[in-house]
Amino acid sequence: MTVEKAINIFAGFMILLSVVLTNLVSPLFVWLTVFVGVNLIQSSFTGICPAAIVLKKLFGLKTERESVSL
Incomplete structure (x- = not known):
């Protein structure tokens, strides 16, 4: 599974x-939905996603670019 x-x-x-x-x-709790939406936007x-950083460090997931083998 990739980070994306x-x-x-x-x-x-x-x-x-x-x-x-x-x-x-x-x-x-509707504010949680707002937070998720704003974070996605x-x-x-910016290309910066805090959840992606955490998932990479915790589970060692790779991005789609890293997982493509040439």
Whole structure:
């Protein structure tokens, strides 16, 4: 699995989790959805994703460029 795929899975999970928490616990959990969305937008402009850095260090995942063999 590449970092890019792991980020998609993680972001999707966090959005679904925030929807469930918003409905079951408190409407304020909608801010978790906002945070995930803003982070995705920010990382598309800057190329820096904090979650990608953590996933690389914790699990040793490689980017799509690194995983392509010539």
